[in-house]
Amino acid sequence: MAAQLEQVQIDNNSFSSKIPQGLGLVKSLYRFSASLNGLYGELPPNFCDSPVMSIVNLSHNSLSGRIPEVKKCRKLVSLSLAGNSHNGNIPSSLGELPVLTYLDLSDNKLTGPIPQALQNLKLALFNVSSNQLSGRVPYSLISGLPASFLQGNPDLCGPGLLNPCSDDQPKHRSFDLTILTCALISIAFAVGTFIVAGGFIAYHRYRKQRTQVGIWRSVFFYPLRVTEHDLVMGMDEKSAAGSAGVFGRVYIVSLPSGELVAVKKLVNFGVQSSKALKAEIKTLAKIRHKNVVKVLGFCHSDDSIFLIYEFLQKGSLGDLISRPDFNLQWNVRLRIAIGVAQGLGYLHKDYVPHLLHRNVKSKNILLDADFQPKLADFALDRIVGEAAFQSTMASESALSCYNAPGKRSGIAMNS
Structure with missing residues (x-):
């Protein structure tokens, strides 16, 4: 064999x-x-x-x-x-x-x-x-x-x-300057220093700020041939999938290889170090269940976090049921309900460490080509931090008539 x-x-x-x-x-x-x-x-x-x-x-x-x-x-x-x-x-x-x-x-x-x-x-x-x-x-x-x-x-x-x-540094040649030339250069240098000092300091600060903001770190759990530049260039209004959620918007990005991925853009609240953030997302990437969306990788800077997920053809259940022509056979509806329950059961009880979804709703149930459901946006509290998670969920709760059980604060939840 x-x-x-x-x-x-x-x-x-x-x-x-x-x-x-x-x-x-x-x-x-x-x-x-x-x-x-x-x-x-x-x-x-x-x-x-x-x-x-x-x-x-x-x-x-x-x-x-x-x-x-x-x-x-x-x-x-x-x-x-x-x-x-x-x-x-x-x-x-x-x-x-x-x-x-x-x-x-x-x-x-x-x-x-x-x-x-x-x-x-x-x-x-x-x-x-x-x-x-x-x-x-x-x-x-x-x-x-x-x-x-x-x-x-x-x-x-x-x-x-x-x-x-x-x-790479330019090599300076020594010149046999006269005393007069040296004096003139010294005077010009002193005057020039006062003139450009403010501009130089401002430029230095600007460059430093740009350098810090522009630093990206990428971790791929699958062999994706993509850079953060490819992701940013592919994330525009045309590639946006549905309306923006409270945690950020999802974009369908076509990679240079032609493969499609879903990219969720989150605000980086800066509550975790790069090492801790990687450890948390790696925990989510190890999840392997037919009813949970795969995490393929992520990129992050000081401002943003891009979570890269597998692409599912049918989009979200929430978008599907809001269509005027919505019509699903009852056996398909039952399959979706059972799949969601199985995915939640795996996250809550079977996967180690146990994870709570905390934001179960139709928008976070994605469907593949065969209407097999997969849970998305699970355990985001581990990425953005508990305080930011609670604050963001509270703002959504004020505008929504539906609250997922996992949104409740002040109560220790375990299932």
Whole structure:
């Protein structure tokens, strides 16, 4: 059986073990995807030696050690090892893989420079944020990447980054100036300093503010070939899905690959650190149930949080029942009711940690092409913070004749 195995896809489970040493010996294996588990230990040296291996996704586990050289992975298209504890250098042999286009090594403990050989690749996505890398970033990678995919490496330098490399600084030539020339320059400099001081300080503050506001951090739990720039450019009035909710608006965004995703834009109230926010959303992303919407990833800045969900064709139940031509068979209505109950039961009782939805309503019940319901907007209190959640829900309650049971404040809820 193993000799004929073509793909392994065990994402979003609780598997806790080392990766089998014989993984690369399965010559027919072209996909190995085991993200969001508890895998530990080092990657086997032959982890992608299969001659047809094209997709490896081991992100968000507890893997450690060095990343092995990967010279035999000639058909590897996508490699994601984000959210582990890999250390050592990025293997330069990655630059020898002819079709590698997706490389995510973010949130590890990698050190050393970014290999110059990676310039040989035509990367649609290259994310090495939140490591301990140093040295000059190859220019072709800087010019084709959002800055957020390099941030979290304070010792990286290069054109356009916060740290210019030392040899990028212009070299000053010494001139044999006369005493008169020196005096004139000194006077001009002093006068000029007073004139431009105010403007310089204002510009410095403006640039600093822009830098802080413009910093984005991205975490993808599935191999999405998208940047925050793609998301922002795709979020306009034409892509808005329905009316805005109290927590933010949902946009249907078409990725460069043609795939559709739903993006919910939330206000970042700043109550959690980047690390804590990632941990909370990772908890939601590990949910795996047919009646709960998948969380594919998120991006956040100081101002906003973009939650990326799977796209469901039929939209929300609330939008459906508000149509003048609404007409659903009773067996479909029963299927929706049972599905919602099963999803809530899973969140409240079966999933660990137990999660309360706290905002169950028809707008937050999405339907796929077969009218299978999936719960959305669950456990937002864990993302925006309890105080912001209560305040926002109170403002909606004042304008609505319906209140979800989970909105009630002042009462300890457990189911």
